[in-house]
Amino acid sequence: MAQMLAARLHVPSRTLRMEEVPRPQPGPGEVLVKVEAAGVCLSDVHLIDGTLTPLLLRGDTVTLGHEVSGTIAETGDGVTAWTPGQRVVLHAGEERGGVVHTRGVDYDGGWAEYALSAAGALTLLPDAIPFDQGAIIPDAVSTPWGAITETGAVRPAEAVGVWGVGGLGVHAVQLLRMVGACPIVALDPSPVARERALAAGADLALDSADPGLREAIAAVTGGTGLAAAFDFAGVPAVREQALTVLAPKGRLVLVGLTDKPLNVADGTRFSYLQQRILGHYGSDMPVSLPQLLRLIEGGRLDFSGSISGVLPLAQAAAAVARLEKKEGNPIRLILRP
Structure with a gap:
């Protein structure tokens, strides 16, 4: 044989x-x-x-x-x-x-x-x-594509955030640019990853540890927050952070995988703003x-x-x-x- x-x-x-x-x-x-x-x-x-x-x-x-x-x-x-x-x-x-x-x-x-x-x-x-x-x-391309077009259902001119600009996140930035998302905010602790995000078409790249992050996102979105946030990092702290900058009726799409719990710090606020958390796979x-x-x-x-x-x-x-x-x-x- x-x-x-x-x-x-x-x-x-x-x-x-x-x-x-x-x-x-x-x-x-x-x-x-x-x-x-x-x-x-x-x-x-x-x-x-x-x-x-x-x-x-x-x-x-x-x-x-x-x-x-x-x-x-x-x-x-x-x-x-x-x-x-x-x-x-x-x-x-x-x-x-x-x-x-x-x-x-x-x-x-x-x-x-x-x-x-x-x-x-x-x-x-x-x-x-x-x-x-x-x-x-x-995977590296079709997974963010499905997250953006199907699970997240991003529409033109919607403000979006991408946490984690690695092998999937950098492609998400490219794909979001193509479908007309605006502005696109990329968030990553790595300076190299942030530069990569800007080169891929992000309008703003922030360090996720930046204490002025919420203010920066508010400024670039006219105070409304993000219509959609994508977690490609699979990190609980990222998900909790993303929830704080979501717009009313905004959705958080979980793409990165983790076996750790997901916490919603303010359940009343989350429900009042009619926000959503959506799981995505493939x-x-x-x-x-x-x-x-x-x-x-x-x-x-x-x-x-x-x-x-x-x-x-x-x-x-x-x-x-x-x-x-x-x-x-x-x-x-x-x-x-």
């Missing part, structure tokens, strides 16, 4: 190992994809450090990687929509038994030379879009991926600057360490088999 290299996480010990494993064979309704690029996400870091734990994984070991692009290598029985050689982006998850399973978390992902996918969990990647950029769309892949790829191909969006480095698959652990330690302040690192 043919073998392949894969980066496998042993969940009980949180140990990431490079292993030679059997190359999977596509079953009925499946395709085998030769991986060309796979993104390294902060969620992968959190899976390794124990902050996140797979809920639906069968067994105790999983190949990481939920941001994946490549070419069709083989098709299983009954697959007629795909042929070998086609360029594709793999969806970050699949529905199984009515429940969404996340690739690289609940089942084997794309930190490998080959990856399996259900035939319906792929989107064609246009020739004009490089594999590196295509790989990051299923996006509707069959809808969002074609939309975003069309916008990129049409020149409306450009994520070439988001690729902060490309490493061989064998250096997966080094890529994780770079992201965890923020060496060079990467937006997205790419693994290439």
Whole structure:
């Protein structure tokens, strides 16, 4: 049986190992994809450090990687929509038994030379879009896109705030600019991240520890506050801070993941102002991926600057360490088999 290299996480010990494993064979309704690029996400870091734990994984070991692009290598029985050689982006998850399973978390992902996918969990990647950029769309771009257009339902000229200008937050700034949000306020303790936010299209970038933060937001919004606030940091203090600068009927969208409690300091004020807290996870892949790829191909969006480095698959652990330690302040690192 043919073998392949894969980066496998042993969940009980949180140990990431490079292993030679059997190359999977596509079953009925499946395709085998030769991986060309796979993104390294902060969620992968959190899976390794124990902050996140797979809920639906069968067994105790999983190949990481939920941001994946490549070419069709083989098709299983009954697959007629795909042929070998086609360029594709793999969806970050699949529905199984009515429940969404996340690739690289609940089942084997794309930190490998080959990856399996259900035939319906792929989107064609246009020739004009490089594999590196295509790989990051299923999470780093589509997650903020879904948060903005669906969960947060941002409308033109609405004032918005983005807390955490990392791999997802910087794309949120770009996407908010495109949908017409105004003003866009970015908040991050890192000076580099704030500069990145301004370059991406934010109107104002603030240190989240700035004692004059509330006054600055009031000034830029004409005293009304933010119609929508997006937490990409997954930090309880961020969420509590965002609630203090929301406008009446404003909504706080929780995108960053944390297992810590959420506190509403003044429940009466929150109810009186009819504010809302909305949870968000991922996006509707069959809808969002074609939309975003069309916008990129049409020149409306450009994520070439988001690729902060490309490493061989064998250096997966080094890529994780770079992201965890923020060496060079990467937006997205790419693994290439």
